[in-house]
Amino acid sequence: MQDVAGSPPSSAHPSDRAHQAHSSGQAHSSGQARAALATDRSPLGEASRWAVDLLTAPAPPAEDAVAARFVPPTPGRTPGDFLVRLREWREQGPFTVEEYEPVAHKAWIVLAGAGGARHTLSLTLDSTGLVRLFTLRPETVIPYVGSWAEVEDALRTPGIRHSVLAARLAPAKPDSPAGPAGPEILHESAAGLSMPTGSAYKLFLLRALLGAVEEGRVSWDDEVVVRPESRSLPTGDMQELPDGTRVSVRETATKMIAISDNTAADLIVELLGRRAVEDSLADAGHHDPALLRPFLTSREFFELGWGDPARLAEWARRDEAGRRALLREIDGPLTVGLSDLGETVHRTGLDWFMDAYDVLRVLDGLRRDSARDTTGTAERILTANPGLPVDRARWSRVYFKAGSSPGVMMYAWLFEDAGGEAWVLVLRQSADEQKTIGDGLFLRGIGRRIAESGLLSAVTR
CATH class of the missing domain: 3.10.450.280 (Nuclear Transport Factor 2; Chain: A,)
Known part of the structure; x- marks a missing residue:
């Protein structure tokens, strides 16, 4: 979840070298x-x-x-x-x-x-x-990067696992029975490794919602209702709405992506149904949907992670059916607060796991979903927060999603130029200790350096 644990103190990073560094x-x-x-x-x-x-x-x-x-x-x-x-x-x-x-x-x-x-x-x-x-x-000092080797050097830090994926998306070829060609990989490191990614799960949730809207099962004007059982922790602000507040699906989905509202995401899961979301994962591009089953709400994540320690241990031991039973046991209002969050929990298997190619595929799918959405709602949701200052002369469209939880940080972008060519950049970090990974400003800064460097568009045609 983006900013879910507040902003813990940043730790020193080996890339903070005077001879190569510049501010972020x-x-x-x-x-x-x-x-x-x-x-x-x-x-x-x-x-x-x-x-x-x-x-x-x-x-x-x-x-x-x-x-x-x-x-x-x-x-x-x-x-x-x-x-x-x-x-x-x-x-x-x-x-x-x-x-x-x-x-x-x-x-x-x-x-x-x-x-x-x-x-x-x-x-x-x-x-x-x-x-x-x-x-x-x-x-937070961010080095300039002029090559992928320099990106790797900047991210290489003791105690932190990292992953990079940069690719150009091939346009669809309607006359080809095989469908669109695969992406052209510019650079990858550990891109095929399944890692915890925090709020990146909201991209899959948005695809499930867009599918339901396209099929007529849900309307943007439908409403969700805030209840004590649906409240989660920040990020976001929907958790502060009074009981019984009705919010349109349009506004709820916008907050889920633009400000990574956790309560908004949980309300969308409730609207669609957990099983329906899980059934959509393969079509949305996840290589192994079992990694996201049962599909957690953020409230369940917090309750399991920092509530009764015995339940977290049970989560680590149980199979899918056992985990579903555990979720039924904790059904109810959240009992933990932001001050309870601390130790990392992803090592127990509690998070939303995916590889970088999963993120690439879901972003590419959302781009195609948006092209079919004649209302323009999907596009407004996806472009509401670009995550960094956008050079409109270079990028006409930017989709962005970040994700974090203790010991987890991820930033992902889809950049499209005026000619309709698109690139995806996925940066991920995980560590056994939250203090090692810091507050995410360094990883975001590296993403901005890459976007500004020309590395994404330097593809051999």
């Missing part, structure tokens, strides 16, 4: 960054200016002013706790804005502090414009 932000001058921040009239831009002001204003804000801007409960659980942390951060100033990178509902602002030390302010808004995440940490 835009290649604009600090003056351009300050101008971009000052003129961004979006809700994210306004919130970003407010966040910078908290660190640079002559005096810290009043507690009630902070409480009004944050999703309750605020970071640190109370406004007072946040203000204590804010005072510590302000002592590292005075700060100047060096880089500003807004993407969908998130912003990353690089600040230069005392002695030239650089920090990254990370800001995440919920769908109402309130601040859900506000952190200040030492800047």
Whole structure:
């Protein structure tokens, strides 16, 4: 699940070498960054200016002013706790804005502090414009990469398994009875290895939903109902809606992808039925659907992973039928909170497992689904959050999905150029300890470097 455990402290990375490193932000001058921040009239831009002001204003804000801007409960659980942390951060100033990178509902602002030390302010808004995440940490340094060998070198880290897949998607050939040709692989490492991928499962869930809509079994205007039994943990904000709130399938699916809303995803599973989702997995492109059976909801994942330890041990021991019985035992409102999350659980077999080619196939399938959707709803859902700043002169369309859980990080993109040619990039990491893998900014930064480098389009024709 993206951001599901908050943002744990980043660990040092061997790629943070002065001779090859550069910041993860835009290649604009600090003056351009300050101008971009000052003129961004979006809700994210306004919130970003407010966040910078908290660190640079002559005096810290009043507690009630902070409480009004944050999703309750605020970071640190109370406004007072946040203000204590804010005072510590302000002592590292005075700060100047060096880089500003807004993407969908998130912003990353690089600040230069005392002695030239650089920090990254990370800001995440919920769908109402309130601040859900506000952190200040030492800047995550991302090396430039000009070759796939340099990508591999950047990702090679003791204690972390990684996987890379980059491919050009062949266009469909209607006159060929064999159907579309296979993808042209630019680079792969451990791409065929099944790994935990967190919220990547939502791509398969979206394909199942699009199939149901196309067949007329579900309408975008149908509604789901929020109940205590359907509430999960963030990311997302649907878990905060009152009991009985009715939300359209369109809005629910949009939140599931655009802000990786876990409660939204669980409501879609409930709408379609677990068995129907499982029956769709092979057609959606998963090479071994048994790896996703039983198909977990996020609530079940949290309850099993960080609830009663005996149940987690049982999950590791049981076969599919036994696991289904275990899920029936935990049917009910969630009993764990974000503060309970900690140790990794994917080693017990608890996560959503797939290989990188599965991710490629489901993204390619969604692209084809979108082309058939005359309402344009699928396309709006898939392009709502590109995951990085998009150079529209290079990429006319970008699909994006990230996934995380303790010890798991994944980023996947589908890029399409103006000529209709498409490329997929899948980056995955897993580690036995969450602290080893950090908060994902490094892996995302490598993805951005690849997208900007020209490596994706450098294919032998």
